[in-house]
Amino acid sequence: MKRVIDFYRKHYKQKLFNKILTMYAIITIVSLATLSAFVYTYLNNSQVQKELDLNKQILAGVGSHLDIKHATSQQIIQQIYRDGPSASSALLSDVLSFLQNNFSDYLNKRLLQYSATGVRTPDINSFLRLLLANNPDIRTVALYSKDKKFLFTLTKDTQNYYYVDGDLQAVIGKYIATGKSYTTVSNINNMTTQESIGNLIIDYDSTAIYRTFQNKTDEMKGYIVVLTPAGDVIYDSSNRYYGKPYPYTSLLNNPSSIQRFEEESYINMQTTNKFGYWIVGVIPKSAINGNMKGLKNTLILVTVICIVAAITLTYFTIVNFSRRTKVIVQAMKKVQDGDLSVRIPREKEDELFQISSRFNQMCEDLTQYIDRVYKSEIREKHAELVAFQAQIKPHFLYNTLEAIRMRALSKKADDVGEMIYILATLFRYSVKSETIVKLSDEIEYCRLYLDLFRIRLLQKFTYEINIEPEWMSIPILKLSIQPIIENYIIHGLNMSQSDNHLTISAEWDGRDLQLVISDNGNGIEPLRLMQLRSSLEQHPPQASNSIGLINVNERLKICFGSSYGLQMNSEAGKGTDITVKIPAGQGGQQFA
Incomplete structure (x- = not known):
């Protein structure tokens, strides 16, 4: 302890320039470290905001895609009703006939009608096939009859006719929505009685959502999931959660933008689409920090170099001033001992130069006064x-x-x-x-x-x-x-x-x-x-x-x-x- 006190008195307490160097070093280190931390925080926040903004754009694109598909389903059902409100409209009449009869009875009626009139009227089968051809995102289109309890499904490659029993949603889950898809269900009403006689079911391929942000995948961090409010996964860009409920659904009710999912992540969510689905963007903090790691290392290196350069430059500057000050102190001691012939060499024109000049002039004046009583x-x-x-x-x-x-x-x-x-x-x-x-x-x-x-x-x-x-x-x-x-x-x-x-x-x-x-x-x-x-x-x-x-x-x-x-x-x-x-x-x- 005594050595520490002696060192303090010898090299710090009685050394002005050591105090200046120490204070300057502390100020330099604190200032540059604070500046670097501020720059890193600013750039990190900017990067986070950039990623969140990009994620919001992607979510908006996904929402627009879902709205377009919902609108497509509405347009299709409107096309069925387009010929007019009467039950005699050609396509609507064919749909009603299809839903209210067994498939063989429906075919017999069409054959008799064609034999009687010689005119081929629009039929729902052709309409649906044309619909599949013009909409590549539609995976399956189906007609469900409430009275006859059958389900007619049509894909680009297959056509099936099922007699079913049970809830419509269960039927859809069993025969239509078999994964990586989402469906729209539209009622088909008898225009005379306004009673629902069946449903038009359109099943869209959810993997088509990928096309909405395909050109941004290189920039995008994290993953996108589309969920039902119950937590069922409609789409998952990471392919990890298909076939099971999304495990972090309960956390989505918390409005905080940072949640602990697989790891601590930034969360964006959009629920304004017509389906009512939750479109969630998840960006792990590590994904952003990984990009910032190189910048962080660069900032640390630059800060250390600047601190070393500033302190080194200050050190040599202070050493120069200390040397010149020591010369002045030694000259004063010689004058104190009675040697008036001492002179201080003058270097740069600064305060020490002025002190040296005044000191030399004082010695000359003292010499003259001593020579003359x-x-x-x-x-x-x-x-x-x-x-x-x-x-x-x-x-x-x-x-x-x-x-x-x-x-x-x-x-x-x-x-x-x-x-x-x-x-x-x-x-x-x-x-x-x-x-x-x-x-x-x-x-x-x-x-x-x-x-x-x-x-x-x-x-x-x-x-x-x-x-x-x-x-x-x-x-x-x-x-x-x-x-x-x-x-x-x-x-x-x-x-x-x-x-x-x-x-x-x-x-x-x-x-x-x-x-x-x-x-x-x-x-x-x-x-x-x-x-x-x-x-x-x-x-x-x-x-x-x-x-x-x-x-x-x-x-x-x-x-x-x-x-x-x-x-x-x-x-x-x-x-x-x-x-x-x-x-x-x-x-x-x-x-x-």
Whole structure:
């Protein structure tokens, strides 16, 4: 028992793929076995129904045959009466004469009649012989006289005249119905007195029933019997029950379609014929099952092959997944032991491929993080920010002083003092040690800078700032907007026009804030625009004439991440739009 428990824990409880294989095998076996059983049951039921339908057709044919023979007997008796209702009708008169006289007296009367008239009238003997010749299924035709107690029988080969005594049915059983036949008995009445004077008895050969389904014997299963309600056998296609009562008559009163006769059998029965006979079709289940045995064996073989194929294919598939999973587990164990150089080979592009890719990427990232101490990385980034700002400050100071100098040389005015005041304010902001400031501080700095140039250019330059007050508290990188404005003043401002205009606006997409600096200046040529965009996408940045834009873009990416920075759109002669994308939530607080 302990070995069984150990085997269960080792090979099943702790093995996911063994569980999957076991469950799949169970599902496959149950599903295919159920499907095969359903198919076999369906085909077996279809075969049973087919045989029962064929059997019903045969029974209907036998019933029609019996009805035709019954109708034939009625037509024969009608032919006797056809000449009219009077007793003087020729054939009817001859029949009455035959039944009401001894045979010798009957012959004498006919001879006297022929001598007197010279006309040969129809006689019953000729009529009956013609009847036998035209109806091969009639074995014997007979006339029975109630008054004279005789029986005249006629076959194709013989003619007999018997004096009888006793019940008519006993007479028929003794002299006419001697086996494998069935009879019809019709009254012959005196048309004047309406009294019965005798009977016309026609005995049909029951073996002729075989012809009704002869062309279906190859398809037919079981046998057909025709019985009287008392159980006497009229016809038996199996030739086993002639001359004795049918032994299963009592079971025929049970309406069940399956009965235990010689063996368990399907039963069809028809009783609607004019004779009132029971026409029974018996189909042993073994006869149908014998045909289905080959199909059953084939279904079992196909099912076993499908089960083996499905489980084999699943096994090799799961073994492949198990092997790949084992490689991943072993790699994880190596990482757990401190080996970050391990890499998982990637095969098919599936979930395990994605796990392997993520695992490899995780190892690479861990290696990089371990190679760089977290604090050292922060200091390095902070130093980069200070270095970028140091590049901007001298450049900005030079341009500002040059503007004041040019204004002082061109025109001596009182507004020089205001410009110097603005300049001093700008210097105070620029020398602050903070790296991250509020958006309101950066916008105020840009406004002072723009006022400085508005005073210088008088009526040739205007600006507009459209930013919602609730966004003013969002953190932003210091000196991230001013270099863009400066780039416009230097390269985009068109001194030949008097409507130079700059707009600073903001848009929030629910996650990030986009500051848009738009102007109607000179714009950028397509080739130059493509070069600038390429420079902004490179990391680390390469040397370029647009130091201010590239530095701002790189500082934003260092501070906020690679998905943030600058985007440029421009059309030569119409102006430029530069978008500064920053996170509205985090705001670079890790560097504050």
